[in-house]
Amino acid sequence: MTGASGVGKGTLRELWLRDQNVFFSVSKTTRQARPGERPGLDYHFVTEEEFVAELAQNGFLEHAEFAGNRYGTPKGPIEAALASGQDVILEIEVLGAMQVRQQSSEAVLIFIMPPSLSELRRRLEGRATENQAQIERRLTRAREEILEAHNFDYVVMNDDLERAVLDMHAIQRAERSRSSRISREALKQIVES
Ligand SMILES: Nc1nc2c(ncn2[C@@H]2O[C@H](COP(=O)(O)OP(=O)(O)O)[C@@H](O)[C@H]2O)c(=O)[nH]1
Numbered sequence: 001m002t003g004a005s006g007v008g009k010g011t012l013r014e015l016w017l018r019d020q021n022v023f024f025s026v027s028k029t030t031r032q033a034r035p036g037e038r039p040g041l042d043y044h045f046v047t048e049e050e051f052v053a054e055l056a057q058n059g060f061l062e063h064a065e066f067a068g069n070r071y072g073t074p075k076g077p078i079e080a081a082l083a084s085g086q087d088v089i090l091e092i093e094v095l096g097a098m099q100v101r102q103q104s105s106e107a108v109l110i111f112i113m114p115p116s117l118s119e120l121r122r123r124l125e126g127r128a129t130e131n132q133a134q135i136e137r138r139l140t141r142a143r144e145e146i147l148e149a150h151n152f153d154y155v156v157m158n159d160d161l162e163r164a165v166l167d168m169h170a171i172q173r174a175e176r177s178r179s180s181r182i183s184r185e186a187l188k189q190i191v192e193s
Pocket residue numbers: 002003004005006010027028031062063064066071072073091092093094095096097
């Protein structure tokens with residue numbers, strides 16, 4: 001999942017993944033925790049030194065800088081989840097999504113779209129977790145990110161939240177039905193059953 005800061009990724013994801021046995025990847029970030037954010041559940045909050053050390057050990061599947069902070073997806077937990085057959089959900093910005101696309105032909109890239117820039121501003125200001133300068137920085141980046149939406153497999157408009165949740169379920173169902181996801185062995189089992 002990718003989309004401008006404040007578009008509603010976190011809100012949408014909580015509703016979409018409720019009651020699902022999928023693995024949500026908890027990123028590492030050098031950003032300060034916001035009030036109410038739960039270390040280890042929302043993010044692993046790390047120092048610049050810790051981030052660089054993990055990078056040097058090739059510990060990230062992808063990583064990027066966003067609005068002055070660094071973010072990365074720890075590789076180990078994802079490999080373990082995939083090996084156990086779980087679907088893995090990443091909530092990352094555009095540059096990271098492109099790195100994932102290069103590494104995995106199986107990745108499904110979904111761009112969450114705001115109805116308008118003015119509504120995005122309203123949501124960021126309403127959330128009240130960033131100061132005005134940080135909000136402006138995120139809106140500038142949002143314009144650039146939105147223009148990258150054509151590089152994604154799907155675009156989900158987050159105007160009406162309930163409908164956007166249904167769209168996420170629809171994409172998930174369609175992707176799970178792709179013929180390329182059925183193994184030769186599974187086909188043989190059906191023929192021989
Ligand atoms: N590339 C990358 N981006 C991430 C990662 N974790 C979070 N992000 C993105 O970084 C951006 C900023 O995240 P955050 O500071 O939590 O702000 P928010 O999106 O406004 O809640 C968002 O686009 C996130 O999706 C990560 O591990 N890798």
